[in-house]
């Protein structure tokens with residue numbers, strides 16, 4: 001039986017394997033390598049800190065993910081496929097490695113943040129139109 005997510009090291013393992021999948025898929029990898037030009041180990045640390053904060057209130061992340069993704073979206077518009085792949089790989093990675101309340105919480109938070117982000121990014125032109133119409 002699988003165990004639950006308990007430590008930062010567990011999260012680090014999930015994030016590492018998740019990025020291996022994302023970076024191996026050219027439909028989404030270019031956003032990291034060509035558009036944002038991330039340093040992979042540094043990025044994995046940052047995202048691990050984010051989830052350590054979400055799951056364990058660790059005070060391990062001080063940033064603004066929504067703003068970071070707005071900037072990214074401005075450079076290269078995010079599409080449904082990108083969100084679908086993100087969720088698919090994230091969900092699969094957690095489920096393959098862990099099981100329990102924290103694993104379930106991580107799945108739920110990933111879905112809710114990704115959904116919120118998707119709605120914001122993909123309805124932006126519509127909102128702009130609405131604003132100019134008023």
Ligand code: HEM
Nearest residue numbers: 031032036047050063064065068078082083086110113114
């Ligand atoms: C379409 C889906 C997504 C794509 C393509 C994507 C891509 C990226 C990229 C390229 C960066 C690096 C940006 C930079 O450093 O300039 C980034 C940062 C980050 N992403 Fe995402 N992302 C997606 C969804 C999400 C979701 C749903 C979450 C959280 C649940 C998330 C969490 C983060 C975090 C925490 C960072 C680091 C932010 C910081 O620098 O403080 N991402 N993402």
